Amino acid sequence: MTVFVLVREDQNEMGFVDAAVLGVFATQENAHAAQRVDEAAARRVGLRSATDPDTVDGEWQVSWGIEEHTLA
Numbered sequence: 607m608t609v610f611v612l613v614r615e616d617q618n619e620m621g622f623v624d625a626a627v628l629g630v631f632a633t634q635e636n637a638h639a640a641q642r643v644d645e646a647a648a649r650r651v652g653l654r655s656a657t658d659p660d661t662v663d664g665e666w667q668v669s670w671g672i673e674e675h676t677l678a
Contacts, residue, residue, distance in 0.1 A: 610637040611673045614644060617666060637672045
């Protein structure tokens with residue numbers, strides 16, 4: 607069985623990065639949907655995303671990634 611893990615990274619003003627698992631999903635589509643919801647919430651509070659086109663390298667505050675894992 608394959609699962610998709612949604613990981614969020616938050617970077618503080620000193621450059622330290624904290625990572626958190628936001629969820630484990632059975633489908634990649636569900637993981638992407640959860641990512642979109644969290645991205646929208648982050649933008650509403652004014653956080654700069656690593657994927658925003660106007661973000662300069664290294665000046666992001668939040669980033670997301672989806673990792674694929676196979677379970678035995």
